[in-house]
Amino acid sequence: MSKTTPKQHLLKAASATFSKYGFYKTAMEDIAAKAQKAKGSLYYHFGSKELLFEAVVLEELNQLKAALTVVFADAISDSRAILKNYMLKRMEVLRYAPNYQETLRPNFYEHYDFVNTVKEEMVQWEVQQIMQLIGRGTEEGQLELPGDHLVYSQVLVMLLQGLEPNFYLKGEYDRLEAHFDNLINIITKGISK
Amino acid sequence: MSKTTPKQHLLKAASATFSKYGFYKTAMEDIAAKAQKAKGSLYYHFGSKELLFEAVVLEELNQLKAALTVVFADAISDSRAILKNYMLKRMEVLRYAPNYQETLRPNFYEHYDFVNTVKEEMVQWEVQQIMQLIGRGTEEGQLELPGDHLVYSQVLVMLLQGLEPNFYLKGEYDRLEAHFDNLINIITKGISK
Amino acid sequence: MSKTTPKQHLLKAASATFSKYGFYKTAMEDIAAKAQKAKGSLYYHFGSKELLFEAVVLEELNQLKAALTVVFADAISDSRAILKNYMLKRMEVLRYAPNYQETLRPNFYEHYDFVNTVKEEMVQWEVQQIMQLIGRGTEEGQLELPGDHLVYSQVLVMLLQGLEPNFYLKGEYDRLEAHFDNLINIITKGISK
Amino acid sequence: MSKTTPKQHLLKAASATFSKYGFYKTAMEDIAAKAQKAKGSLYYHFGSKELLFEAVVLEELNQLKAALTVVFADAISDSRAILKNYMLKRMEVLRYAPNYQETLRPNFYEHYDFVNTVKEEMVQWEVQQIMQLIGRGTEEGQLELPGDHLVYSQVLVMLLQGLEPNFYLKGEYDRLEAHFDNLINIITKGISK
DNA sequence: GATGAATGAGTTTTCATTCAT
DNA sequence: TATGAATGAAAACTCATTCAT
Numbered sequence: 001m002s003k004t005t006p007k008q009h010l011l012k013a014a015s016a017t018f019s020k021y022g023f024y025k026t027a028m029e030d031i032a033a034k035a036q037k038a039k040g041s042l043y044y045h046f047g048s049k050e051l052l053f054e055a056v057v058l059e060e061l062n063q064l065k066a067a068l069t070v071v072f073a074d075a076i077s078d079s080r081a082i083l084k085n086y087m088l089k090r091m092e093v094l095r096y097a098p099n100y101q102e103t104l105r106p107n108f109y110e111h112y113d114f115v116n117t118v119k120e121e122m123v124q125w126e127v128q129q130i131m132q133l134i135g136r137g138t139e140e141g142q143l144e145l146p147g148d149h150l151v152y153s154q155v156l157v158m159l160l161q162g163l164e165p166n167f168y169l170k171g172e173y174d175r176l177e178a179h180f181d182n183l184i185n186i187i188t189k190g191i192s193k
Numbered sequence: 194m195s196k197t198t199p200k201q202h203l204l205k206a207a208s209a210t211f212s213k214y215g216f217y218k219t220a221m222e223d224i225a226a227k228a229q230k231a232k233g234s235l236y237y238h239f240g241s242k243e244l245l246f247e248a249v250v251l252e253e254l255n256q257l258k259a260a261l262t263v264v265f266a267d268a269i270s271d272s273r274a275i276l277k278n279y280m281l282k283r284m285e286v287l288r289y290a291p292n293y294q295e296t297l298r299p300n301f302y303e304h305y306d307f308v309n310t311v312k313e314e315m316v317q318w319e320v321q322q323i324m325q326l327i328g329r330g331t332e333e334g335q336l337e338l339p340g341d342h343l344v345y346s347q348v349l350v351m352l353l354q355g356l357e358p359n360f361y362l363k364g365e366y367d368r369l370e371a372h373f374d375n376l377i378n379i380i381t382k383g384i385s386k
Numbered sequence: 387m388s389k390t391t392p393k394q395h396l397l398k399a400a401s402a403t404f405s406k407y408g409f410y411k412t413a414m415e416d417i418a419a420k421a422q423k424a425k426g427s428l429y430y431h432f433g434s435k436e437l438l439f440e441a442v443v444l445e446e447l448n449q450l451k452a453a454l455t456v457v458f459a460d461a462i463s464d465s466r467a468i469l470k471n472y473m474l475k476r477m478e479v480l481r482y483a484p485n486y487q488e489t490l491r492p493n494f495y496e497h498y499d500f501v502n503t504v505k506e507e508m509v510q511w512e513v514q515q516i517m518q519l520i521g522r523g524t525e526e527g528q529l530e531l532p533g534d535h536l537v538y539s540q541v542l543v544m545l546l547q548g549l550e551p552n553f554y555l556k557g558e559y560d561r562l563e564a565h566f567d568n569l570i571n572i573i574t575k576g577i578s579k
Numbered sequence: 580m581s582k583t584t585p586k587q588h589l590l591k592a593a594s595a596t597f598s599k600y601g602f603y604k605t606a607m608e609d610i611a612a613k614a615q616k617a618k619g620s621l622y623y624h625f626g627s628k629e630l631l632f633e634a635v636v637l638e639e640l641n642q643l644k645a646a647l648t649v650v651f652a653d654a655i656s657d658s659r660a661i662l663k664n665y666m667l668k669r670m671e672v673l674r675y676a677p678n679y680q681e682t683l684r685p686n687f688y689e690h691y692d693f694v695n696t697v698k699e700e701m702v703q704w705e706v707q708q709i710m711q712l713i714g715r716g717t718e719e720g721q722l723e724l725p726g727d728h729l730v731y732s733q734v735l736v737m738l739l740q741g742l743e744p745n746f747y748l749k750g751e752y753d754r755l756e757a758h759f760d761n762l763i764n765i766i767t768k769g770i771s772k
Numbered sequence: 773g774a775t776g777a778a779t780g781a782g783t784t785t786t787c788a789t790t791c792a793t
Numbered sequence: 794t795a796t797g798a799a800t801g802a803a804a805a806c807t808c809a810t811t812c813a814t
Contacts, residue, residue: 023219028809043811044773221783234798304801424779426808430705434806620795622790
C-alpha cells in the first residue's frame with residue numbers, strides 16, 4: 001500500500017533539485033523536468049516556488065526532529081555521551097536534509113516570515129534540549145561550564161551547523177567522518193569536569 | 194594624493210551591494226545605482242557579473258590574509274595565545290569580508306573554477322599556518338593533540354568558517370562577542386596539556 | 387481543419403522578418419511583434435534566436451528539396467531540358483526561401499555546426515542529382531563535358547547560388563526573369579554536343 | 580620611405596577584421612584590438628563604423644578597378660580571350676577584396692546611400708566594359724549572342740560575383756582553381772560562334 | 773489533476789559613440 | 794593624435810506565474 005501520491009513525487013524531485021543547485025539557481029522548470037511532469041502541476045499542488053520550498057524544508061525538519069528526539073530521550077547514557085550522540089546523529093541526519101541548511105544562511109530570504117519562523121523554532125528547540133542536557137550534566141557533576149549555559153548551547157548548535165557545508169562537500173564527509181569521533185572528544189573535553 | 198580610481202569606486206559599491214543582498218539577488222543595475230555610474234561602466238571595468246564578484250572576493254581575501262599574517266608572525270606569545278588571537282582576528286576581519294563567505298557555500302558556483310581555486314588557496318593557507326602553530330605548541334609542550342594534526346587544523350578552520358553565518362546575522366555578533374573569548378577557552382582547553 | 391499550430395504561426399512570422407532584415411538586423415522583438423505574441427513565446431517554442439533561425443531554414447530547405455525532387459524525377463524530358471527546368475525551378479522556389487541563402491554566405495556563423503551540416507547536406511544533394519543527370523545525358527549522347535563531372539556539377543550549383551543575391555534584389559528579379567530562359571540556353575549550350 | 584601612416588595601419592586592421600567576421604559581427608573593439616590601438620583612434624580617423632567600412636571597401640575597389648583596367652585595355656588578344664582574362668583576373672583580385680562583396684548582399688545596408696552608390700558605380704563600370712567587349716567581338720564575328728547584350732553582361736558579372744563566396748571558402752579555391760579555366764571555356768563557348 | 777501555451781517584468785550583456793585630458 | 798573612461802540604448806535571454814482546456 002501507500003503508493004506515493006503525485007504530490008510526494010513532486011516533493012521528492014523538488015528536494016533533490018533544490019539541494020543540488022540551491023534555491024535561487026533552481027528553476028521550477030528544472031524540478032518539473034526532474035519529476036517528468038509539467039510546470040503547471042507544481043503550481044497546482046504547491047502554489048508558488050516559495051511554498052514549495054517551505055514544504056521541502058518542513059519535510060526535512062520533521063525527520064530531523066524525530067531522530068533527535070530519540071537521542072535526547074535516552075535515559076541511560078550520561079550527559080557527555082548523549083551530547084556526543086546528538087552531534088553524530090545531527091550530522092548523519094542532516095546529510096540528507098540539506099535544504100533546511102539553506103534557510104540558515106545570512107541574506108536568505110530576509111523578508112520571508114516563514115524562514116524566520118522555521119529557523120527560530122528548530123534552533124531554539126535544539127538549544128533547549130542541549131541546555132537541559134547540560135543542566136542535568138552539571139547537576140550530576142559530569143560537566144563544568146565556565147560561562148552562560150544558554151550562550152554555550154547556542155554556539156554549539158552554530159558550530160555544528162557551520163561544519164556541515166564542509167562536511168557534505170563531495171568526498172569530504174567520508175574522509176572526515178573517521179576523525180569526527182575524535183574531534184567531538186576534544187570539544188566535549190573542553191566542558192568536562 | 195592617491196585619489197580612488199574609478200575602478201576602486203565601482204569595486205566598493207559592488208562589495209557593499211553584494212554583501213547586502215548576496216550574489217544572486219544583486220543586479221548589476223543595483224551596483225551601478227549605488228556607484229552613481231552607468232551599468233556599462235561595470236562591464237567596461239570588469240567584463241561580467243562573475244568577474245566583478247571575483248574581484249570583490251579577491252580584495253577581501255587579500256585583506257584577510259594580510260591581517261592574519263600579522264597574527265601568525267607573532268614571535269612573543271605562546272601557541273595557545275596565538276591560536277586564540279587568530280580566531281578572534283579572523284572573526285573580526287571577516288565581519289567586513291562577507292562576500293568571501295558566499296563562495297564557501299555548497300552549491301555556490303559548483304562549476305566555476307575560480308571559486309574552487311580561491312577556496313582551496315585560502316583555506317589551505319590557513320590550515321598550513323595552524324598546523325605549524327600546533328606543531329610548535331606540541332614541541333614546546335603547550336598543546337597535546339590526540340589525533341592527526343592536519344585533520345584537526347582543517348576542522349578548526351571549518352568550525353570558524355561555520356560560525357560566521359550565524360555570527361554576522363544582524364545583532365547576533367554583538368550579543369555573542371562578549372562570550373566569544375570564553376568559548377575559545379573551551380575549545381582550546383580541549384587541546385591543551 | 388489542420389488549424390496552424392502556434393509554433394507554425396511563429397515560424398511564419400520569423401521567416402518573413404528574417405528574410406526582410408537578415409539574421410543580425412532582426413530582433414526577437416520584431417518577430418514577436420509581427421506574430422502579435424510576446425517575446426517569451428519565441429523562447430518557449432524555439433529556445434534561442436539561433437535555433438529559431440535554424441527552424442526557419444530547415445523549413446525552406448524541405449520545400450526546396452521537395453520541389454526539386456519532382457523536377458529530377460522527370461522521366462520524359464531529355465537531360466538538357468531537365469537541367470534547364472532545374473535551374474528555373476531553383477530560382478523560382480528560392481525566391482521564397484531567402485533565409486537558406488543567408489547561411490551560404492562566407493563568415494556566416496562560421497562556428498555553428500548546424501550551418502555547415504545544412505549547407506553540406508543540401509549542396510551535396512543537389513550536386514549528386516546533377517551528376518546523375520549529366521551522366522545520363524552523356525551516355526545518351528546529349529551532352530559533352532570536357533572536364534570532371536563532379537567539379538562541373540559543383541560549380542553549376544555555385545553559379546546558381548551566386549545568382550540569387552542579385553536576382554532577389556528588389557526589382558531585379560522581374561527585370562531579369564524575362565531573359566533568364568535565354569541565359570540558361572547560353573549556359574547549357576556550353577555543355578551540349 | 581613611405582612608412583605606413585597610423586591611418587593606414589588602422590585601415591589594414593579593419594579590413595582584416597571585417598573580412599573575417601563580416602560587418603555586423605565585427606565590433607569596433609575587435610578592430611582596435613587587432614591594431615593594438617584604442618577605440619577612440621578609430622573614431623578620430625574615420626568618424627564612425629560605417630565610414631570606416633566605406634574606407635575599407637573603397638580601398639579594395641580601387642585596386643580591383645586598376646587591375647581590371649589593365650585587362651580591358653589589352654589591344655592584342657581577341658574578345659574571347661579578354662573575357663577569359665577578365666574572369667580570371669577578377670577572381671584573383673577579389674580573393675583579397677572580400678569586403679566589397681559584403682556590400683553586394685541583399686539586405687546589406689539597404690538604407691545606406693553609400694552602398695548603393697558604390698555598388699552601382701562599380702558594377703556598372705564592369706558591365707560597361709563587358710558590353711563594349713562583346714560589342715567588339717560581335718562586330719568582328721568572334722561572338723554570337725542571342726539576347727540583349729546589356730542583360731547578358733549584367734548576368735555575367737552576377738555569375739562571377741556569385742562564384743566568390745564559394746570560391747573563397749577555406750580550401751575550395753585551391754581545389755576549384757585547377758578547373759576554372761576549363762569552366763570558363765564552357766561559359767564562353769555558350770556565346771561563341 | 774494535469775498541462776501546453778503564453779506572458780512580461782526583470783536581468784545580463786553588447787557596443788557604437790562621446791569626451792575630457 | 795591618442796586614449797581611458799563612461800554612457801545608454803538596444804538586444805538576448807530567464808523564469809515565476811497564469812490560465813484555458
